[in-house]
Amino acid sequence: MSSEATAPAESGGVQDFILERQVGVLERAIETLRTCPDDELVAQTHRLSGTLGTYQLTEASRAVRDLYDAVRAEGTDPSDTPRDGAIAVLVRSLDEIRESTGGTSHP
Amino acid sequence: MTDTVLVIDDDDDLRELVGVALNESGYRVLSAPDGPAGVAAYHAHQPDLVVLDIGLGAMDGLEVCRQLRATGNTPIVFLTSRAEEVDQLVGFAAGADDYVTKPFSPRLLVARVGTILRRGSAEQEEKTHFEVGGLVVDTSSRTASAEGVELDLTRTEFDLLAMLIENPRRVITRDALLERVWGSWYGDDHVVEVHMSRLRGKVKAASGLRVGVAVRGVGYKLGVE
Numbered sequence: 598m599s600s601e602a603t604a605p606a607e608s609g610g611v612q613d614f615i616l617e618r619q620v621g622v623l624e625r626a627i628e629t630l631r632t633c634p635d636d637e638l639v640a641q642t643h644r645l646s647g648t649l650g651t652y653q654l655t656e657a658s659r660a661v662r663d664l665y666d667a668v669r670a671e672g673t674d675p676s677d678t679p680r681d682g683a684i685a686v687l688v689r690s691l692d693e694i695r696e697s698t699g700g701t702s703h704p
Numbered sequence: 705m706t707d708t709v710l711v712i713d714d715d716d717d718l719r720e721l722v723g724v725a726l727n728e729s730g731y732r733v734l735s736a737p738d739g740p741a742g743v744a745a746y747h748a749h750q751p752d753l754v755v756l757d758i759g760l761g762a763m764d765g766l767e768v769c770r771q772l773r774a775t776g777n778t779p780i781v782f783l784t785s786r787a788e789e790v791d792q793l794v795g796f797a798a799g800a801d802d803y804v805t806k807p808f809s810p811r812l813l814v815a816r817v818g819t820i821l822r823r824g825s826a827e828q829e830e831k832t833h834f835e836v837g838g839l840v841v842d843t844s845s846r847t848a849s850a851e852g853v854e855l856d857l858t859r860t861e862f863d864l865l866a867m868l869i870e871n872p873r874r875v876i877t878r879d880a881l882l883e884r885v886w887g888s889w890y891g892d893d894h895v896v897e898v899h900m901s902r903l904r905g906k907v908k909a910a911s912g913l914r915v916g917v918a919v920r921g922v923g924y925k926l927g928v929e
Contacts, residue, residue, distance in 0.1 A: 607725070607809065607810055607811050608728065608811060609728065610724065610728045611721075611724055611725045611728055611810050611811070614720075614721065614724045615721065618717065618720075618721070621717075622717050625717070640759075643759065643785050644715060644759065644785065646785065646806075646807070647715075647718070647785040647806025647807050647808075648715055648717050648718055648806070648807075649807070650806065650807020650808075651718060651721065651806055651807040651808055651809075651810070652717065652721070658807055
């Protein structure tokens with residue numbers, strides 16, 4: 598069981614929808630963090646943190662929120678802020694979910 | 705009758721999730737991916753409530769809220785990642801009825817939506833007496849007056865006036881007026897213009913007041929002058 602899968606359940610179909618979509622949400626978030634230009638990093642991490650958390654991906658949301666705080670800190674150049682740490686957390690979450698649901702591991 | 709909720713959010717994943725959650729609870733859901741599309745959907749469908757993301761693109765949620773508030777009083781619930789108090793104050797100043805901070809539980813959002821809609825319909829059910837700028841309408845006794853002069857209105861004219869005064873800040877579309885006053889109408893929708901013109905004439909003759917301002921291509925608003 599993934600550590601990301603322990604959040605309180607929503608009702609019926611909503612919980613099913615969330616679990617069904619978690620992999621896709623994480624994949625899109627990883628792709629965004631890898632490819633988004635530095636000048637969009639604040640906006641994207643701000644958005645992704647909320648989306649990941651709402652999809653009950655708590656650790657991933659927190660990692661992206663930490664990256665947002667780091668990028669937003671006064672005087673920080675986004676190009677100096679390593680994204681690798683947050684991306685690693687998201688990849689780990691993705692692998693855990695895939696393992697728990699019998700899917701393939703992230704490359 | 706099923707309440708309709710318009711969800712305006714540029715994040716596809718969140719918009720879909722909110723739609724699923726509202727749908728499961730029995731709401732009819734419309735969605736829009738940006739501000740201009742949201743404003744257009746609002747005017748086209750006249751939803752009962754709007755769920756609006758603050759962090760939209762070029763036209764942000766606060767601007768969308770101001771535009772919706774300029775023509776109506778439909779409840780608005782903001783979705784935002786900005787938990788700071790200052791953002792909440794700005795949101796409420798722009799006309800939001802409630803605020804949900806991301807990340808959020810869809811169940812909580814649906815509960816908030818339900819509370820606001822129930823409160824709104826309870827207020828609507830209780831209210832039968834309306835006064836705006838010299839115009840007085842009582843829908844329980846079906847009487848109306850302008851500047852103290854009782855108006856002699858037909859059933860259709862009274863129903864038109866009642867719908868406008870019940871929604872004094874909102875533009876009512878021709879379709880909404882047709883549905884409310886005539887029910888299922890398959891004829892010429894100029895029937896609205898004809899009866900609205902008669903209503904205007906009677907109010908003006910009795911009091912000098914002007915009511916029923918046409919909003920080109922959309923419908924009418926009360927606009928008492």
